[in-house]
Amino acid sequence: MRLRMMLAGACVTVSLAAQVTDRQLHEANSANWLTYNGSYDSRRHSALNQVSVSTVDTLVAKWVFHVPNATALQTVPIVLDGVMYVTQPNEIYAIDARTGRQIWDYHRVPARQKGPNRGVAIWRDKVYFTTPDAFLVALNAASGNVVWETKLAEASDGYWSPAAPMIVNGKVIAGSAPGDHGLNGFLDAYDATTGERLWRFNPIPKPGEPGSETWAGESWKAGGGNTWLTGSYDPELNLLYWGIGNPAPDFNGDVRKGDNLYTESVVALDPDTGRLKWYFQFTPHDVMDWDAVEVPVLVDAMYEGKPRKLMAHADRNGFYYLLDRVTGKFLHGTPFVKQLNWASGLTAAGRPILVPGVEPSLLGTKVCPAAIGAANWMSPAYSPETGLFYVVAQEGCGIANKSTETFRPGGFQYRATGDVEVRDDSWKVYVRALDLTTGKLKWEQERVGSTGFGGGLLSTAGGLLFSGELNGEFVALEAKTGKALWHFYTGQRITASPITYSVNGKQFVTIAAGSDIMSFGLLK
């Protein structure tokens, strides 16, 4: 009774809980994993080195957290001061990152079934995630209480939101899906304290706006261009970089003649206003559903003898690109897969040189890469220690068809057909290490037995590259050589990207595998 009285008196409404400051987000302290790709520059490189080339042989499973009713988790855990946040559609779990024990859970009711969900964002005392019914929800990070929720778009129109939001200077940046339903996408900023919308960037320009001339007739109305993966941010330039998805209908471009801006582009936005500073379009007038949402990785490095602010991007279309991220100028591009037949190269400005006839047709045409792409949502990594850019690369082709389809509102597919993947011996998945500036292949490691991409990559100062394979193997590769040094069979398909963090001086490496979150640390 005395305890109760004391506590009741002591409860306070002002939370003094662990809080993420803007500074922490900018500096990306290695003990925590605070953003989808670990830091604003999206390198997925951690300074932690306890688990290293010389100690990784004693890496063992520390705990497993089962996410009820999950199947193929894509969540990237966020960790702050020993508390981990993982998601699946409609749900968040806060977990003790040292023991795997649950602290709280949130279940959205009623739950619209639509997935995946890729994770939360964290800022001050709140966590944020988006939902299958296209809401942005802010919750108290210590208790899971919902503080506010804001509707992004109409779920009944077919909108939803799978990407982890990003916090930039007190704003929650959140995007939309899908692009395959002819719904025009958006990228929004919301006040992280109140949930009020501050700006909206429309990737499909309206008539009269710059870029609208790249859409024939009224095709812009069902143009697609969604934002279903998290982007990157440069605090010094104060520029937000975000990849934009495919134009619609995906496989028949006849009804949307033109370059179809800003689909298949990376856009650089002023995060204060949402205004477009520059864009670079990887696949003008795409007809293969090659969403350009793959993570833009920001690196400062020497290029042609000068220090440059670079952006590295391995696109679903099969080319690796290096851009000047101040101006958007194309610097260099080269294929990172061998099976690429739709373009013979890139012009000096970075525009693909098309091979005539290699595009979807009524009878079917072999197009490489397949529509699933040479790269996809699984995150790449960059190590400043090796100077290598690491990417999960898929070799493979598809027989691509097109048809005539009419847009129907309400969230129906508007793809005008697709491709049949050619699953012959050439269909293979690799982890590839590319020289940052030249894109030249330094080493590759085949994901033997994987029939698809699998999970993404994590680079660490321990000289390791962690890689989650679709066949269930969680692997540590030597970052310099690609040699497999350690592996753990998780028993489930891995479709998420790994992270690392430390609690009380002990490093953990964690990945979502199938329906479980698995965390590893050194034996002693």
Added chain:
Amino acid sequence: MKLSLIVALVGAGWLAAQSPKPSNPLGDAPAVAEAGRLLYNRSCTSCHGPDGGEGARGPALDFAGRRYFRVSEAAIFDVVKNGIAGTAMPASGLPDTDVWGIVAFVRNIRATASDLVVPGDERNGMAVFTGVGGCTKCHMIRGQGGVLGPDLSSIGAQASLNRLRDSLTKQRAIPNGYRPVTVTTLKGEVFRGVARNSDAFSLQLLDESGKLRLFEMSELRSAVFAKESLMPYGFDKTLNKTQFQDLLAMLSRQTRTKVKPTLQGENEVGR
């Protein structure tokens, strides 16, 4: 005029189609349920117990852990009027008006609070919640308040009115994840709060300042769990009658998320 009449009729028909049917002809005023309670206590208690709470020969009618098949007004009316063949439940033999009164009472004790018309001023209730009641020290409604106790933004859609009233007036069991605990670390630091989770090896504490503190048991000298909830009670005595009723009414209307479908069991009779 004619057109608007048609529109009005069509509109009324549409509304009727949307409402639960058939509804209690006596209405849903609290007085109806109260009159029904008196009728119930006159006719039904020998089996089901006073106020439907617990009976010698029939099941309790407001037990939260039991799944009831007869949930809709029509289903309850049917069973009170006609009984259940092959069981000890007899036809009541009461006039329909009395049966509907009992239906109102049974619905009342089973429904979530938000299903009922709870008299009281919601705005005053919120003032009590944030003011003299001291509830926001630990509870939150729609983002406002503390985090040590459960969020109450949807409590009206989750709890029955009886449970709400009991929570405010009686000492109740500690909900999962809210057991008060005082831990002392090996270094001698003392932290108090609620154990959101714990087992033999670790303890996840939400401390009194709203900060999570996560321990392995090997780091603790002691973890002393309290036997009573932090939730104060006796609000029917510490608040005046109006304040208490307004607080109850406000809580009954907190339905940010409708957790329970209100028409569950509609048309399910006699299973």
